[in-house]
Amino acid sequence: MRYAMVIDTLKCVGCSDCVVACQTENNVPVGYCRDWVTETVTGAYPTVDLELKSERCNHCDNAPCVRTCPTGASHIVEGGVVLVTEDECIGCGACIESCPYDARFQHPDGYVDKCTFCYHRLEKGQLPACVSVCPTKCMYFGDLDDPKSEVSQLLKTRTQKVLAPESGTKPNVYYLT
């Protein structure tokens, strides 16, 4: 079992529904977010290109946040999902500094918080909230160990990229381009 998220930038309109859905699903306090949308503009008028994409924790195979965590609060569970155990977290912030994706934040309650791939939903056989709500259906989620899964198939047939590949984190969020 190797969970991955695949996001089709050719379909994303950057509406940020993924952000609101995550906030209401996970009780993320207003003013904080576990996922966010970026906009990249290249070229010069009128030869312009625009890429919109939803970003979050990349649930890396080689996760610097897990390696730097002094208490073991940051850890990897079945399926490769990176989680933080709130009551083991001392809020030191080493993981925040080590993450090349800037995916973690200090929760006002004193621990470090981030995307969980909606682990509580996965447990019930449900998709992450962001994926389930996306109006363009540009987000896919599934098991890379299963060659027949939608995510495996998409990565086999479409051009793709990951973010900050140079950091050697082996991320599990892919972007179709």
Place this chain on the structure above:
Amino acid sequence: MTTSRRSFIKISSFGAAGVALFGTAFKSIGQSLTENNLLATSARNLKRTATYCEVCFWKCAAWAYTDEDDNIKQLIGNETDPHCYGRLCPRGTGGVGMYADKDRLKTPLIRVKNVGSEDTFREASWEEALTLVASKMQGIKDNYGAESMALLKHGSPGSHLEHLFKAYGSDTIAEPAYAQCRGPRETGFGLTFGSWVGSPEPTDIRDTKCLVLIGAHIGENMHNSQVQEMSEAIDNGATIITVDPRFSTAASKSKHWLAIKPSTDLALLLSWMHVLIYEDIYNKEYVKQYGYGFDELKEHVKDFTPEWAYGITTIKPEEIRKTARAMAASAPSTIVHPGRHVTWYGDDSQRGRAVAMLNGLLGSWGNRGGFYFKEKIKVPKYPHPPYPHPKWGWKEIGEKYPFAEMGITNEVINASIPGENDKYPIKGWFVAGTNLVSTVPQREIIEKAMEAVEFIVVMDTMPMEITGYADVVLPECTYLERYDGIRSATNREPSIALRMPAAKPKYNSKPAWWMSKQIGEKLGLGDYFAYDDFKDVISWQLEKMGTSLEEMEKIGVKMFERKSGSMFLEKGQPYEFPTNTGKIEFYSPELADQGFDPMPVYTSHDHPEQGFYRLNYGRSPMHTFSRTINNPNLSDLMDENKLWVNPKVARVEGLKNNQEVWLENQDGIISTFSIKVRVTERIRWDSVYMYHGFGHNNKKLSRAFGKGMSDTELITKVTVDPLMGGTGMRGNFVKFRTENPHKEAIV
């Protein structure tokens, strides 16, 4: 509050030790994940209630999830609903913020005149506030006639008040959604195909092979099902052509982006028609069978070559030809989208007609991948006595505009100013669910009208600016806290949706149906409101429609079978269009009879002088105009608008990213607030752009006050559409002010 986090702790605290345990569980998930059928509910133990969204006019059906303490925690789309297919947009998902907003109107307010100081509001009981409203309405009726009381409205509350007004004897009803938004396209399509486009637009986007967007920005407007279908069309490899002076989100998804010079769209449309006809690639069989006046059109567009259009639009002739051919190659599965907010330059009905005619030439109306024949189901009228017949109403007020088919808000406003239209004197306003000062241009005129009328009552959920002008403010509860009319949707198949309260109304707010009934009873119109609870009305209607409240509570949305025949024309099928001639009118005898151009003619519009830039405005996907800016969830996504400026302009004007500027328009009107500059290649050098709806000026909107700039206050020049009275608003030009022009005033 922390139920989710508790379950989160529970799961994560298993940690590595839990691997095996979850391993088995996850296998089955893996299987069902591949089936991709898991749009589902929350981890929390929440009660679900059927509703449909009121954050915008798309009205997507949804489930509201409420916790044990009667707090609405989540909103998730209803999977059966053809407006959202189980997926709400950010505003729909963030509808919880509309409910939770602590700045909501909490109790009725009555204006107090203070001697020697400014007016204030005092809190009032419902009884006192509604008695005052009823007595003022009775007074206007006695002194001038009920016709002199106007209803200006938007959305669901409006329909309850419309019933009250008709019972009271006034048909002086208008909504800005017509003459400030989509009215012209309805006139244009009506004059061509004999029917309105309507909402949702009957565009078969999911099966289209070519989608043409001209000033329409699907993806930034989150017209939900259309956004979803456009995404499907992208997957299916459809060709998208976007015409926009701005590199919109849709433009970035397009094979062809035509970066048109603003205000010249009609020239492009005429030229496209020229190419289709003179390259002989229009849909000949279709035009021959269903068209009227094709020969006149052929003659009319003879000289509108791509070379002619190039000089006007700045779009290269080969691009015009290439895109026309792409449309023809996909026809009839080509959609030239009618757009939505189309009140731009005053010739908007004619431009809407050009769009309709282009679709006619391609044969897309009534064909798969083009426009389908929509159908809706009639909701039976709950019995009430006949309405009295008003001596005049919205139609007479707008009599200068022969093709207006709804009330023209700006004309109602004009008629409220003594000396402007004394034939139809308006003395009182009931404003419901529309923040007029952010919706209607020319604020000076609105303020003059509000000064002149004897009484203004405003119903809203939020302390929008318009409430500040009211004599009485009525706090409406949000859509999540009330029963409302059954949503009967026009779609591929007819459907209905139920809205019922997911929680009790917060504070001392009440539903619009209740207020209408109370006012009605106080006016002696109790017979028109022969029910205790609006629930009874819905229940009665649902039984008549072959379902029941009990069933609808469980399913939220019910689909019905079509009865009007196929969604599409069979090849060669005889079909009579509901026009005068029974045909698609390329030449309009009706327009000719009334002294208008029977076929659209391009006229040049003003362009900005040096140092000025055209003010363009549009939609942000996270907001619905001004009404959502204060929503805590949505303001968290975007709390201010920015001013898009081309890098060349930034260099010339010495502007930097995030620099605060004020804008001054051609009439010397200076923006109240500043706006941050966003230097971007996504905008032309002759215009600037901002999202509409920001720059709120009421401190009671704690998150929205002073954030960003209001485009509306800078729209002081309008060009009125002679056919239907729409206010063209894209002819306003602005210059930058880098020093705070209000500084002295503040000191």
